Amino acid sequence: xxxxxxxxxxxxxxxxxxxxxxxxxxxxxxxxxxxxxxxxxxxxxxxxxxxxxxxxxxxxxxxxxxxxxxxxxxxxxxxxxxxxxxxxxxxxxxxxxxxxxxxxxxxxxxxxxxxxxxxxxxxxxxxxxxxxxxxxxxxxxxxxxxxxxxxxxxxxxxxxxxxxxxxxxxxxxxxxxxxxxxxxxxxxxxxxxxxxxxxxxxxxxxxxxxxxxxxxxxxxxxxxxxxxxxxxxxxxxxxxxxxxxxxxxxxxxxxxxxxxxxxxxxxxxxxxxxxxxxxxxxxxxxxxxxxxxxxxxxxx
Amino acid sequence: xxxxxxxxxxxxxxxxxxxxxxxxxxxxxxxxxxxxxxxxxxxxxxxxxxxxxxxxxxxxxxxxxxxxxxxxxxxxxxxxxxxxxxxxxxxxxxxxxxxxxxxxxxxxxxxxxxxxxxxxxxxxxxxxxxxxxxxxxxxxxxxxxxxxxxxxxxxxxxxxxxxxxxxxxxxxxxxxxxxxxxxxxxxxxxxxxxxxxxxxxxxxxxxxxxxxxxxxxxxxxxxxxxxxxxxxxxxxxxxxxxxxxxxxxxxxxxxxxxxxxxxxxxxxxxxxxxxxxxxxxxxxxxxxxxxxxxxxxxxxxxxxxxxxxxxxxxxxxxxxxxxxxxxxxxxxxxxxxxxxxxxxxxxxxxxxxxxxxxxxxxxxxxxxxxxxxxxxxxxxxxxxxxxxxxxxxxxxxxxxxxxxxxxxxxxxxxxxxxxxxxxxxxxxxxxxxxxxxxxxxxxxxxxxxxxxxxxxxxxxxxxxxxxxxxxxxxxxxxxxxxxxxxxxxxxxxxxxxxxxxxxxxxxxxxx
Numbered sequence: 001x002x003x004x005x006x007x008x009x010x011x012x013x014x015x016x017x018x019x020x021x022x023x024x025x026x027x028x029x030x031x032x033x034x035x036x037x038x039x040x041x042x043x044x045x046x047x048x049x050x051x052x053x054x055x056x057x058x059x060x061x062x063x064x065x066x067x068x069x070x071x072x073x074x075x076x077x078x079x080x081x082x083x084x085x086x087x088x089x090x091x092x093x094x095x096x097x098x099x100x101x102x103x104x105x106x107x108x109x110x111x112x113x114x115x116x117x118x119x120x121x122x123x124x125x126x127x128x129x130x131x132x133x134x135x136x137x138x139x140x141x142x143x144x145x146x147x148x149x150x151x152x153x154x155x156x157x158x159x160x161x162x163x164x165x166x167x168x169x170x171x172x173x174x175x176x177x178x179x180x181x182x183x184x185x186x187x188x189x190x191x192x193x194x195x196x197x198x199x200x201x202x203x204x205x206x207x208x209x210x211x212x213x214x215x216x217x218x219x220x221x222x223x224x225x226x227x228x229x230x231x232x233x234x235x236x237x238x239x240x241x242x243x244x245x246x247x248x249x250x251x252x253x254x255x256x257x258x259x260x261x262x263x264x265x266x267x268x269x270x271x272x273x274x275x276x277x278x279x280x281x282x283x284x285x286x287x288x289x290x291x292x293x294x295x296x297x298x299x300x
Numbered sequence: 301x302x303x304x305x306x307x308x309x310x311x312x313x314x315x316x317x318x319x320x321x322x323x324x325x326x327x328x329x330x331x332x333x334x335x336x337x338x339x340x341x342x343x344x345x346x347x348x349x350x351x352x353x354x355x356x357x358x359x360x361x362x363x364x365x366x367x368x369x370x371x372x373x374x375x376x377x378x379x380x381x382x383x384x385x386x387x388x389x390x391x392x393x394x395x396x397x398x399x400x401x402x403x404x405x406x407x408x409x410x411x412x413x414x415x416x417x418x419x420x421x422x423x424x425x426x427x428x429x430x431x432x433x434x435x436x437x438x439x440x441x442x443x444x445x446x447x448x449x450x451x452x453x454x455x456x457x458x459x460x461x462x463x464x465x466x467x468x469x470x471x472x473x474x475x476x477x478x479x480x481x482x483x484x485x486x487x488x489x490x491x492x493x494x495x496x497x498x499x500x501x502x503x504x505x506x507x508x509x510x511x512x513x514x515x516x517x518x519x520x521x522x523x524x525x526x527x528x529x530x531x532x533x534x535x536x537x538x539x540x541x542x543x544x545x546x547x548x549x550x551x552x553x554x555x556x557x558x559x560x561x562x563x564x565x566x567x568x569x570x571x572x573x574x575x576x577x578x579x580x581x582x583x584x585x586x587x588x589x590x591x592x593x594x595x596x597x598x599x600x601x602x603x604x605x606x607x608x609x610x611x612x613x614x615x616x617x618x619x620x621x622x623x624x625x626x627x628x629x630x631x632x633x634x635x636x637x638x639x640x641x642x643x644x645x646x647x648x649x650x651x652x653x654x655x656x657x658x659x660x661x662x663x664x665x666x667x668x669x670x671x672x673x674x675x676x677x678x679x680x681x682x683x684x685x686x687x688x689x690x691x692x693x694x695x696x697x698x699x700x701x702x703x704x705x706x707x708x709x710x711x712x713x714x715x716x717x718x719x720x721x722x723x724x725x726x727x728x729x730x731x732x733x734x735x736x737x738x739x740x741x742x743x744x745x746x747x748x749x750x751x752x753x754x755x756x757x758x759x760x761x762x763x764x765x766x767x768x769x770x771x772x773x774x775x776x777x778x779x780x781x782x783x784x785x786x787x788x789x790x791x792x793x794x795x796x797x798x799x800x801x802x803x804x805x806x807x808x809x810x811x
Contacts, residue, residue, distance in 0.1 A: 024713070027774055028548060031738050065773075206545075231547035235554075 005096045006070065006131030008156055011035050011293045012196050013225035013241045014234050015072065015159075019044040020053035026060045032231035033238070035293075036070040041086050042077075042101050050082055054089045061093035072133065074099040078112055087115050092123045097131035097156055102164065104141045109134055109151035116154070128154065133198070137161035138168045142182045145189035157196030159227065160186050163203075176217055187222055199226040208236060215240045243287045251284035251291075334509050338466030340524045344378050344502070347523040348456075351498040353379075356386045357455035360496060362489035363393035363416070364460075364472060364625060368535020371460035371502055373400045374527070380409045388412035390452055392443060392488035392646070393690050396420025397535065405430055414452060416440060417680065417690020426788055427686040429804040435687075435789045437680065437802075440624070441650025441658065441696035442794040444491045448653055451796060457496035459489045460530040464503035465511035468521025472626070472643075473636045474507050483536050484626025484635045485605070486515040490645035493520040504530045515643055537629045543585055543608070544578035548738045552707050553582035555759075556665055556736045557590060562757035563734070563750050565662045565703045568596040573603040573658075573697050576627045577667040579707045584608045591617050602649070602657050603664075603693060605641075610634030613641060622657050624649040624693075650696035652794055658693070658700030666694055668708040668735075670722040673764045675729030675744050677706055678722035680791065683715045685723060685781035685805040687789065695727040695794045703733050703750070710737040715778060716771035718764065723781060724791060725800040735764065742767050782806035 016034035018025050020041045029037045039060065045053040057073060073090045075098060076082035087098065100112050113132065120127045132154040136142055142165065149158050160182055162173060171178045183199065190197035199218040202211045215237050218226060225241070228234055243251070254276055261269035269276045304310055304318070326333065341347045353359070359379075361372050372391065377400070379387065389401070389410045399421040404410045414436040418426060426435055438446060446452035462482050463474035470493075473482035493499050493516040500523045501516070544550065556579070560566050572587070574580045585608070591598065600620040601609045607630025612618045614634065621641040626632040634641045650658045658664075669689060670678040677698075682688045698704040708717045717737070733750060735742045742764040743751040751761045762770075782805065789802030 027711075028738065031551060032547060232545070232550065 002126045002128055004131070005094065005129050006156055008131075008195065010070065011225075011289065012070070012157065012198060013290075013293075014237050015198060015225065015227045016231065016234065017044065017074075017201065017227055017229045020057045020073070021045050021049045023056060023060075026056065027064065030064075030066050030069060032234050034069070034228065034231070034234050035225065036072055036097075037066060038072040038074055038099060038227070040074045041082075042074045050076070054086055058089040058093045061090060061095055070096050072097040072099050074101060074135075077102055078108075078115070083112070084115060087112075087119055091116060091119045091125065091130055095130065097133055099159075100132065100134045101161070102137045102141070103134035103148055103158075104136075104138055105144050106147040106151035109148060109155070113152045113154060130154065131156045133157045133159060133196075135159045135161045136182075136186060137164035139165070141165075142185050145185050146192060149189040149193035149195060155193070155195050157198050157224065158186055158190050159198035160200045162200035165200075176214060183218065183221055183223070191222070196224040197222070199223045201227045201229050202233065203229060205230045205232065212236055212240065241290055243291050247287055248291050251287040254280060254284040255288065330509070334466045338524070339468050339518075339521060340466055340506065340526060344375065344525050344527070345382060347500045347525045348375075348378060348382060350523055351456045351500060353384065353456050353498075355384055356388075358388040358390055358412075358453060360454040360457040360492045361389070361391040362459055362486065362492060363391060363395065364483040364486050364489060365531040365536045367395045367397050368532040368537075369395065369397055369460070370529050370531045371458060372398050374529075375458045375502075376401060376404050376409060380404055380407065384409055386411045388414065390414040390443075390454060391416075392440065392492075393417045393692070394419070394422065396422070398422050402430065412436075414438065414443070415690075416443065416692055418687045419689070423687040427681075427802070427805050428807070429784075429786060429788060431788065434787050434801070437691055437789055437791045438796065439650070439691045439695045439792070439794045440488065440646050440693045441652060441656065442792050442796050444646040444649070444651040445653045445794070446796050447491050447495045448647060448651065449796075454492055454496035456498045456500065457489075457492040458500050458502060459486075459493060459516065461486065461489075461501050461503045461505075461516070462530070463505045463507050463511055464501045464521075464524055465507055465509040465518070466524065467509055468499075468501055468516070468518035468524055469509070469511040469514040470501045470503065470516040470521065471511060471514045473632055474505065474511065475513070475636060476507055476511075482629075482632050482636070483531075484632030485623040485643045487624030487644055487649060488646045490515055491647050494645075494647075498522045500525060502527050502530055504528065513643075515645075537626070537632065544582050546578060548709055549578040550582055552579040552709065552736055552738050554586050555741060556580070556583045556705050556707050557586035558757070558759060559705060559734055559736055559741060559754060560587070560663050560665075560703065561590060562754045562759055563663075563703055564753060566590065566594075566596070568594075569599045570596070570662045571600050571602065571660055572598060572663055572665075573601065573661055573693075573701070574609075574665040575667055575692075576604055576606055577707075580665040580667055581606060581608060583665050583707070584612070588612055588615075588617060600657075600660075602661060603697065605631040605635075607631050607634070610638070610641065613638060622649070650693050650700070650794070652696075656696070656700065658696050661697060661701035663703040663705060664697040664701040665705050665707055666698060666727075668706045668717065671706060671708060671718050671732075671735055671764075672722045672729070673718070673720055673768055675732040675735065675764060676722045676725045677727040677729075677732055678724045679726050680789075681724045681802060683712075683723075683778065683781070685783060685803070687802060691726050691791070695731065698727045699731040699794060704731060705734045705736055706732055707736045710739040710767065710771045711775050714775045716768070716775055718768040718771050720768070724802055726791060728793065728799065735767070737767060739770055740767055782808075782810075 075086035461470035783803035
């Protein structure tokens with residue numbers, strides 16, 4: 001089987017944005033406990049700094065030890081001409097997942113995948129080793145979310161980029177009602193394709209209360225996680241995604257009942273007189289995975 | 301009355317002869333009296349003359365006005381004008397504001413310096429060989445011990461005080477009125493006042509007798525000079541020390557709090573000290589939350605006190621504060637307002653010759669410029685070899701506390717913090733227990749039980765060597781600093797033995 005740099009199914013509660021032209025932040029990015037790190041070559045890097053950032057991220061990928069973190073790089077739009085050069089720098093350097101900005105249609109994904117495959121082949125990397133994710137940042141993109149999510153087998157997830165999206169909608173960010181449709185659309189598109197759904201950033205770093213409200217909302221909707229722009233947001237974000245003691249106890253009880261039924265050779269398990277359905281088991285497994293992820297000390 | 305000869309064993313009774321009457325009793329009101337008979341002299345020069353100060357003697361100062369101090373420069377300027385030479389300047393610490401001393405060293409007014417630290421241009425010049433005699437660096441506790449034992453004999457102490465009454469009862473604040481330049485505790489000055497031969501108080505605020513509560517009692521004071529300006533309020537203190545927003549410092553602080561808890565020193569009735577540095581101050585915030593979550597109390601907080609500690613006291617989380625130095629205005633205001641926020645002197649704080657409060661510490665959180673693989677800590681010289689810090693109470697608290705936690709980022713810019721050998725040993729590894737960095741925790745092998753407890757709590761414990769390797773993997777190995785053979789500073793441990801020396805930096809061309 002081909003060795004892939006990414007895993008479709010993994011914990012992605014937090015994806016931390018790190019400007020690609022800041023060596024100090026890149027070197028330190030690992031220490032804050034984010035599940036995924038996203039080095040940015042796009043909006044956080046001024047046009048005059050693009051080359052420097054590309055060079056820096058290339059070398060960071062090659063030399064720094066990021067432990068078991070998923071490493072994502074946000075490239076520039078392919079139409080800008082910068083995107084191709086970004087791909088040529090980061091794919092040979094070992095990026096796990098390429099994040100496409102401003103994805104409006106399935107064709108954007110297909111075009112990018114073609115370039116990725118070409119570069120992989122040119123560098124002797126198994127074609128298909130590199131993962132992709134698509135950020136949807138326009139009304140058109142939201143309406144095309146379903147096709148985008150299914151445009152490539154490499155996609156690990158789709159994400160909402162809210163700042164451009166609300167501008168496109170002719171509104172601004174407020175209590176979240178303005179994003180309800182886009183979030184629902186992206187979530188359903190992701191789930192129907194069997195990939196992750198990731199929420200947008202919350203940019204008012206000092207408003208912890210507002211951040212937590214938004215995190216609670218996206219958790220209830222069903223998102224896997226969220227992009228963060230400051231390490232201070234990681235702990236409260238993860239904390240919200242940690243299941244409650246009560247839910248966790250129930251999840252363990254369910255798994256115990258399943259194990260017991262299996263030991264008896266019975267296909268039907270029950271807990272407190274109620275039959276345990278498959279979705280119940282899946283939910284319990286996810287809950288336990290989340291709780292364990294939160295308690296794991298990263299050993300290196 | 302019997303003749304003295306008739307009293308049996310009279311030679312065994314201490315007395316001063318026979319009663320011969322008393323001088324006339326005074327009858328004026330005490331208010332009238334304080335106006336006419338007091339210790340206030342008309343000028344600084346008059347006070348200097350009155351002390352009998354001579355060439356070659358030792359003068360002392362405190363550093364409670366920090367970067368806002370105007371006392372040291374004004375006094376030494378006056379001494380220079382009056383033609384004094386060869387003086388030893390023994391300050392509890394010196395700051396960047398004291399750069400004018402460079403001139404007075406060059407012209408021979410000051411030939412020796414004793415201090416806890418140096419910064420700014422004065423530190424730079426001394427590192428380049430300004431003085432013939434090396435500067436003597438002592439910890440706060442070491443200085444207090446040396447003053448008491450006579451190793452550091454002070455002839456005249458010049459002590460700035462934000463409030464003082466006409467007899468010399470002086471303090472860092474006044475209960476009578478708001479004082480813009482209140483510095484809070486005057487703990488370090490109290491030791492000087494007690495042991496110096498002559499004490500001059502310089503105040504901008506002559507208040508009515510009695511200036512109670514006082515830090516320095518009138519019987520320790522000889523003369524008072526009222527000055528228009530003893531310091532710049534902005535440099536002395538401003539508002540509350542802010543909690544850091546730097547995510548790396550927050551991460552270090554949070555880890556330090558977890559380490560203390562896991563090590564078993566976070567129990568109901570614990571005692572603590574923490575510095576005013578970003579990470580150690582932020583640790584207070586995490587400890588506070590843990591105290592609320594667990595429902596436990598701190599019996600006392602010691603040391604340099606910040607507004608955060610004062611707020612936890614007012615919240616009922618800390619029973620007592622022992623304050624040798626108030627780091628910010630909120631701490632100073634708390635000292636004035638709160639009965640159980642108690643001012644202590646340097647001797648009681650940290651002297652190894654006395655029953656010292658540092659010996660009752662459960663834990664202390666300390667910062668570091670450099671840490672080496674033997675756990676020695678440097679807080680005095682920078683990575684370029686130039687003096688840029690102060691010993692403070694670092695070795696005193698590290699030795700006294702049951703658990704000393706040193707916090708530092710693993711690298712600063714491109715400079716590793718953990719190295720093979722620190723440039724200057726200030727606190728020996730023998731009293732440093734745990735090092736907490738942003739990239740991991742190391743426990744001194746002397747404390748295997750702590751390492752075990754941390755591991756049990758799920759904290760990954762590295763060896764100090766592993767942390768050093770991590771730092772080098774990130775930023776490489778800097779070239780060694782080039783020094784000349786000449787010693788410019790002598791560093792004393794808290795028992796006043798010489799623990800290290802500081803050499804002149806070599807700025808000549810490299811081959």
